[in-house]
Amino acid sequence: xxxxxxxxxxxxxxxxxxxxxxxxxxxxxxxxxxxxxxxxxxxxxxxxxxxxxxxxxxxxxxxxxxxxxxxxxxxxxxxxxxx
Amino acid sequence: xxxxxxxxxxxxxxxxxxxxxxxxxxxxxxxxxxxxxxxxxxxxxxxxxxxxxxxxxxxxxxxxxxxxxxxxxxxxxxxxxxxxxxxxxxxxxxxxxxxxxxxxxxxxxxxxxxxxxxxxxxxxxxxxxxxxxxxxxxxxxxxxxxxxxxxxxxxxxxxxxxxxxxxxxxxxxxxxxxxxxxxxxxxxxxxxxxxxxxxxxxxxxxxxxxxxxxxxxxxxxxxxxxxxxxxxxxxxxxxxxxxxxxxxxxxxxxxxxxxxxxxxxxxxxxxxxxxxxxxxxxxxxxxxxxxxxxxxxxxxxxxxxxxxxxxxxxxxxxxxxxxxxxxxxxxxxxxxxxxxxxxxxxxxxxxxxxxxxxxxxxxxxxxxxxxxxxxxxxxxxxxxxxxxxxxxxxxxxxxxxxxxxxxxxxxxxxxxxxxxxxxxxxxxxxxxxxxxxxxxxxxxxxxxxxxxxxxxxxxxxxxxxxxxxxxxxxxxxxxxxxxxxxxxxxxxxxxxxxxxxxxxxxxxxxxxxxxxxxxxxxxxxxxxxxxxxxxxxxxxxxxxxxxxx
Numbered sequence: 353x354x355x356x357x358x359x360x361x362x363x364x365x366x367x368x369x370x371x372x373x374x375x376x377x378x379x380x381x382x383x384x385x386x387x388x389x390x391x392x393x394x395x396x397x398x399x400x401x402x403x404x405x406x407x408x409x410x411x412x413x414x415x416x417x418x419x420x421x422x423x424x425x426x427x428x429x430x431x432x433x434x435x
Numbered sequence: 436x437x438x439x440x441x442x443x444x445x446x447x448x449x450x451x452x453x454x455x456x457x458x459x460x461x462x463x464x465x466x467x468x469x470x471x472x473x474x475x476x477x478x479x480x481x482x483x484x485x486x487x488x489x490x491x492x493x494x495x496x497x498x499x500x501x502x503x504x505x506x507x508x509x510x511x512x513x514x515x516x517x518x519x520x521x522x523x524x525x526x527x528x529x530x531x532x533x534x535x536x537x538x539x540x541x542x543x544x545x546x547x548x549x550x551x552x553x554x555x556x557x558x559x560x561x562x563x564x565x566x567x568x569x570x571x572x573x574x575x576x577x578x579x580x581x582x583x584x585x586x587x588x589x590x591x592x593x594x595x596x597x598x599x600x601x602x603x604x605x606x607x608x609x610x611x612x613x614x615x616x617x618x619x620x621x622x623x624x625x626x627x628x629x630x631x632x633x634x635x636x637x638x639x640x641x642x643x644x645x646x647x648x649x650x651x652x653x654x655x656x657x658x659x660x661x662x663x664x665x666x667x668x669x670x671x672x673x674x675x676x677x678x679x680x681x682x683x684x685x686x687x688x689x690x691x692x693x694x695x696x697x698x699x700x701x702x703x704x705x706x707x708x709x710x711x712x713x714x715x716x717x718x719x720x721x722x723x724x725x726x727x728x729x730x731x732x733x734x735x736x737x738x739x740x741x742x743x744x745x746x747x748x749x750x751x752x753x754x755x756x757x758x759x760x761x762x763x764x765x766x767x768x769x770x771x772x773x774x775x776x777x778x779x780x781x782x783x784x785x786x787x788x789x790x791x792x793x794x795x796x797x798x799x800x801x802x803x804x805x806x807x808x809x810x811x812x813x814x815x816x817x818x819x820x821x822x823x824x825x826x827x828x829x830x831x832x833x834x835x836x837x838x839x840x841x842x843x844x845x846x847x848x849x850x851x852x853x854x855x856x857x858x859x860x861x862x863x864x865x866x867x868x869x870x871x872x873x874x875x876x877x878x879x880x881x882x883x884x885x886x887x888x889x890x891x892x893x894x895x896x897x898x899x900x901x902x903x904x905x906x907x908x909x910x911x912x913x914x915x916x917x918x919x920x921x922x923x924x925x926x927x928x929x930x931x932x933x934x935x936x937x938x939x940x941x942x943x944x945x946x947x948x949x950x951x952x953x954x955x956x957x958x959x960x961x962x963x964x965x966x967x968x969x970x971x972x973x974x975x976x977x978x979x980x981x982x983x984x
Contacts, residue, residue, distance in 0.1 A: 372558065380559050417736035421736060423562075423583060
């Protein structure tokens with residue numbers, strides 16, 4: 353499969369340092385972030401992040417699995433483009 | 436009841452069954468160390484020579500005991516000195532809790548004396564990290580740190596505690612957080628059973644996950660049930676006794692000939708708790724060719740990370756293997772077993788019994804019990820230990836697999852020795868690796884630890900030199916040490932026995948009359964010895980080099 357833009361939606365703890373952990377994971381694995389959006393959810397304990405980056409199936413799957421391991425990440429959703 | 440932050444840390448350590456910790460004091464942990472002083476009857480603090488040694492000792496202690504290793508360090512340089520030790524534990528999935536002091540909260544971010552952002556520094560090499568800015572969270576944070584270090588795939592957790600938090604007061608409950616983990620249903624077992632039933636030439640490739648899960652018995656049962664040969668990764672080397680006939684030994688770059696060829700000839704790899712490291716697989720396309728792979732691992736991110744698996748089963752190996760064993764029939768393929776027998780005979784023909792490193796390791800082996808803990812440093816001596824030492828019991832090998840940390844061994848041996856109640860412990864090291872952290876000899880002497888340090892001294896950085904010999908036309912760039920260090924005299928300067936020898940007779944004589952405390956045995960070997968067999972990096976089993984030319 354070729355590289356394509358994909359979006360990952362995260363629910364994370366609303367806490368200092370969390371953004372660092374997420375973006376650190378992307379840069380460590382050598383994945384560029386095309387766009388990043390963070391908002392507090394209706395529950396102020398959590399934030400919702402929308403991260404757009406580019407990659408093939410392997411990269412998408414690895415990112416989901418690696419992000420799922422982070423303590424501050426509560427939910428990971430890979431948003432697939434409807435074809 | 437209200438307790439100070441330092442008291443809370445001590446109470447939480449005790450509540451988690453910690454009785455031995457390793458560390459080094461400093462300005463930002465004075466209140467913590469004051470509390471250690473008052474609680475010396477409950478917790479033994481082992482003072483090392485350097486924080487890196489303390490981190491490796493806590494790592495070795497964890498590997499040998501199966502408990503969580505705990506290390507203390509002060510802020511700034513104390514904390515940064517831990518980094519290699521934390522990274523080492525991260526790469527080998529060792530449960531470790533590192534507790535560092537930091538400057539008081541109001542002074543954070545002002546470049547205060549000995550202030551460093553240790554959370555930032557360690558971010559890529561911890562499972563998780565906490566900075567406690569509010570005393571009310573301290574109890575839960577310590578408890579969480581132990582839970583995280585031990586849950587799922589194990590690993591290191593850092594807790595950074597500013598100095599003012601160590602003296603502030605908070606209500607202590609001693610109840611801990613709710614650690615109840617939901618057990619997930621195991622899926623994929625039926626598919627794995629079907630694939631195994633179809634296999635004519637099954638091969639089990641077992642790694643560190645087996646040891647971390649304590650699934651050694653289940654692995655043995657699986658091999659017996661399928662009559663399947665087993666190859667081990669370095670981290671899994673103690674998963675089966677080396678005397679077991681279907682244990683072919685280590686796979687990979689310096690793996691046993693029979694293990695490498697059998698792994699290539701099989702039609703199914705049952706991979707248990709391995710990460711398919713580049714050192715283990717070589718070229719992954721060729722590695723996978725003509726065979727199916729079932730990957731068992733607790734960490735979903737390992738599935739398909741380095742080698743694509745046809746099937747996977749996620750979960751703690753002890754549980755997943757048990758449900759697999761329940762559903763598998765007994766299987767046997769005499770042809771495959773005969774082939775394995777042939778490979779073992781070919782391998783025996785390749786072995787040179789006069790090879791000096793082999794003789795040294797086997798001589799030491801003869802003086803050891805099955806439960807003797809063996810630590811190593813990193814390099815040629817490490818590979819020779821993996822190849823020639825006959826491991827029989829779990830938790831007896833302390834070696835730096837993922838990070839390959841020269842200087843790991845002595846600290847790890849100290850931790851391993853303490854974990855076994857000061858039983859005789861062996862460290863195989865070399866002049867290069869030993870030179871990195873030999874300051875911990877002072878620790879071994881102070882605590883009178885019976886550590887036998889076998890220093891295979893070739894005067895060069897042997898492993899790098901081996902690559903220069905084989906792939907860089909013998910251009911020995913900076914691998915010839917040419918040092919004048921007298922290791923026997925050095926041992927005496929540190930306060931223990933030391934010998935410089937070059938024969939097995941001398942070695943046997945020393946090992947027959949070992950002193951109570953540490954001893955350094957400097958054994959001279961040739962600088963041109965090679966670790967063989969070798970599959971060059973990125974190569975395949977067809978590239979295996981079995982003889983020096």
